[in-house]
Amino acid sequence: MKKIITGKNIVKTFGEGSEKTNALNGVNVEIAKGEFVAVMGASGSGKSTLLFALSGMDNISDGSVKFDDIELSELSENKLADIRRTKMGFVFQQPTMLKNLNLLDNIILPTLQDDKKNINEIIQRAKSLMKKTGISGLEKRDTTQVSGGQLQRAGICRALMNSPEILFADEPTGALNSKSAEEIMDLLVNINKDGTAILLVTHDAKVAAKADRILFTKDGVIVSDLLLYKSKGKDMDARIEKVVTQMADVGI
Ligand SMILES: Nc1ncnc2c1ncn2[C@@H]1O[C@H](COP(=O)(O)OP(=O)(O)O)[C@@H](O)[C@H]1O
Numbered sequence: 678m679k680k681i682i683t684g685k686n687i688v689k690t691f692g693e694g695s696e697k698t699n700a701l702n703g704v705n706v707e708i709a710k711g712e713f714v715a716v717m718g719a720s721g722s723g724k725s726t727l728l729f730a731l732s733g734m735d736n737i738s739d740g741s742v743k744f745d746d747i748e749l750s751e752l753s754e755n756k757l758a759d760i761r762r763t764k765m766g767f768v769f770q771q772p773t774m775l776k777n778l779n780l781l782d783n784i785i786l787p788t789l790q791d792d793k794k795n796i797n798e799i800i801q802r803a804k805s806l807m808k809k810t811g812i813s814g815l816e817k818r819d820t821t822q823v824s825g826g827q828l829q830r831a832g833i834c835r836a837l838m839n840s841p842e843i844l845f846a847d848e849p850t851g852a853l854n855s856k857s858a859e860e861i862m863d864l865l866v867n868i869n870k871d872g873t874a875i876l877l878v879t880h881d882a883k884v885a886a887k888a889d890r891i892l893f894t895k896d897g898v899i900v901s902d903l904l905l906y907k908s909k910g911k912d913m914d915a916r917i918e919k920v921v922t923q924m925a926d927v928g929i
């Protein structure tokens with residue numbers, strides 16, 4: 678399988694002297710094109726730092742991160758921003774939306790700076806994504822007039838505007854009730870089926886069980902790499918059980 682991301686010996690240190698924290702302590706990881714990978718681990722184990730390192734959102738202290746064979750640390754700020762904007766999508770626990778803009782405008786806003794695209798194309802793309810994610814009809818709504826699940830769907834639409842090769846999601850279901858969380862996960866599974874790779878941080882076994890593969894972090898390293906689709910096929914209960922067992926083994 679062709680790799681989209683290759684991380685070698687990634688080290689990330691915050692602070693200095695007695696304040697020094699080694700958030701990542703030599704992580705080696707490869708993610709294939711189109712793969713759906715979850716990251717699990719105790720709070721503070723380095724999940725978010727890993728996501729930030731692999732996406733070039735934050736610089737690393739040592740080691741290497743290649744995206745499509747391009748070494749991210751060697752890129753200029755502009756070139757790196759370009760790659761993040763056109764080839765990567767980002768979803769967080771709470772989508773940051775501007776309160777004075779409606780849902781549709783929030784979704785298209787980051788794409789408007791791309792002068793190669795015309796506004797009608799951009800709006801059509803946004804509307805088709807809103808349909809796909811089940812929020813058609815909410816275009817004119819204020820961001821305060823929709824549910825948390827609907828807002829997260831809008832956040833996902835915004836992240837998919839440029840048809841990214843990979844979607845990075847840091848606890849995207851963390852603020853949702855279990856029904857909305859499951860709906861968002863099913864949506865992510867469908868997005869992945871269409872070919873977008875996904876790297877998703879979660880501490881919910883039910884959420885992680887939908888991924889193809891789970892990386893477990895502990896004290897800034899990957900301590901386990903579980904291939905779910907190989908071991909348990911499509912039976913969700915069996916997959917969840919496998920995840921829960923592995924969580925206990927790793928000590929989460
Ligand atoms: N900006 C930062 N400054 C200082 N320490 C940080 C910063 N971000 C993360 N850390 C530390 O790095 C470690 C890993 O954090 P993080 O990746 O956020 O963990 P997780 O997402 O698994 O909860 C923690 O000890 C955390 O306190």
Ligand SMILES: [Mg+2]
Pocket residue numbers: 724725726
């Ligand atoms: Mg985190």
